[in-house]
Amino acid sequence: MTTDVPLQLLGGLTAREFLRDYWQKKPLLIRQAIPDFESPISPDELAGLALEEEVESRLVIEHGERPWELRRGPFAEDAFGQLPERDWTLLVQAVDQFVPDVAELLKHFNFLPSWRIDDVMVSFAAPGGGVGPHYDNYDVFLLQAHGQRRWKIGQMCDAESPLLPHADLRILADFAQTEEWVLEPGDMLYLPPRLAHFGTAEDDCMTYSVGFRAPSAAEVLTHFTDFLAQFLPDEERYSDAGTAPTDDPHQIQLDALDRLKALLAEHMGDERLLLTWFGQFMTEPRYPELVAGTEVEDDELLAALEQGAVLVRNPSARLAWSELDVGLVLFASGQSRLLPSNLKELLKLICAADALHADNLGQWLADEEGRKLLCELVKQGSLEFADE
Numbered sequence: 001m002t003t004d005v006p007l008q009l010l011g012g013l014t015a016r017e018f019l020r021d022y023w024q025k026k027p028l029l030i031r032q033a034i035p036d037f038e039s040p041i042s043p044d045e046l047a048g049l050a051l052e053e054e055v056e057s058r059l060v061i062e063h064g065e066r067p068w069e070l071r072r073g074p075f076a077e078d079a080f081g082q083l084p085e086r087d088w089t090l091l092v093q094a095v096d097q098f099v100p101d102v103a104e105l106l107k108h109f110n111f112l113p114s115w116r117i118d119d120v121m122v123s124f125a126a127p128g129g130g131v132g133p134h135y136d137n138y139d140v141f142l143l144q145a146h147g148q149r150r151w152k153i154g155q156m157c158d159a160e161s162p163l164l165p166h167a168d169l170r171i172l173a174d175f176a177q178t179e180e181w182v183l184e185p186g187d188m189l190y191l192p193p194r195l196a197h198f199g200t201a202e203d204d205c206m207t208y209s210v211g212f213r214a215p216s217a218a219e220v221l222t223h224f225t226d227f228l229a230q231f232l233p234d235e236e237r238y239s240d241a242g243t244a245p246t247d248d249p250h251q252i253q254l255d256a257l258d259r260l261k262a263l264l265a266e267h268m269g270d271e272r273l274l275l276t277w278f279g280q281f282m283t284e285p286r287y288p289e290l291v292a293g294t295e296v297e298d299d300e301l302l303a304a305l306e307q308g309a310v311l312v313r314n315p316s317a318r319l320a321w322s323e324l325d326v327g328l329v330l331f332a333s334g335q336s337r338l339l340p341s342n343l344k345e346l347l348k349l350i351c352a353a354d355a356l357h358a359d360n361l362g363q364w365l366a367d368e369e370g371r372k373l374l375c376e377l378v379k380q381g382s383l384e385f386a387d388e
Helices: 015-021 043-049 100-109 217-229 254-268 271-282 298-306 341-352 358-366 368-380
Strands: 028-030 057-061 069-072 088-092 117-125 140-146 149-156 179-183 188-191 195-201 205-212 311-313 319-324 327-332 335-339 383-385
Touching (some): 043 117, 100 205, 179 188, 271 319, 298 368, 341 358, 358 368
Antiparallel strands (some): 117 205, 311 383, 319 327
């Protein structure tokens, strides 16, 4: 994508200008980011998703005596008929994985790495509904899809910001408002991490939240070291060969820390392993159980494609690729494959194309390594036949 073309989605800013001046720095209100936007999913359809076992959903209800009650789905069919006329919100995660037209919206954000995007959460709120003043530790784009929502933004927060006592919700005890807007359908608000915000429905309204994956330092250290440990033999240990005699046997000398840091640096600095872990971690599906493979042989797949079959990405799968000095790496739903450099264009096609078929695969159907890769991805579940 050209980074210097003004984008309607960003209010006429180029991707370069947005990333330089706003991304992870300050909020941006974009009026009519998607002009005349109409939600591809209705409130009733969203409620229907919240009844499904495999869909992650929540209800937040504000009461006079017990504010901010949280209920978790899946919900019974009569749950919504028992709700009050106002002051409640239904939130449904990863709607893009269940509604293709919602997933299509993510194409507007292709100026950002796809592996950074987490999901599209869709909320429906009755008048007065909201989830209280809070902050997120990741970037978010809030696209108004139906009705009106009033957004207030406040201070930057951190782990020390006081919260109201609540077992399930992280609601700020203090909210210092700085700005306020009412968003109409098609309007969008970008918020950087840790910025306090408070949304309230003016009427029946729907909001799409495009959230991003941002692993914490604790997650990176914990998960990477667990991954790294798989490749280290038990015999590789702290060593102090050549150490000098000590004056006090109870003192830990600073040269011991130098040896310890050298041991850590030797392995923590392995770029191949770091990239392999990072790619697997960032493509791990939100719902791994929905990435189920189909047994197919190379010749069966080839015959099917030649007869007009179409492969598409499993809506729950995540794909990315990278380059190493030893070749290419494809990351597919938490797994990685080292591949020869001549498959680069095929990898780009697999990650980017809406569908794979004989017309766009072309020469790759005659390439044994290319066919093998396609077959492996179908078996793994990241690719599936379009009619499944």
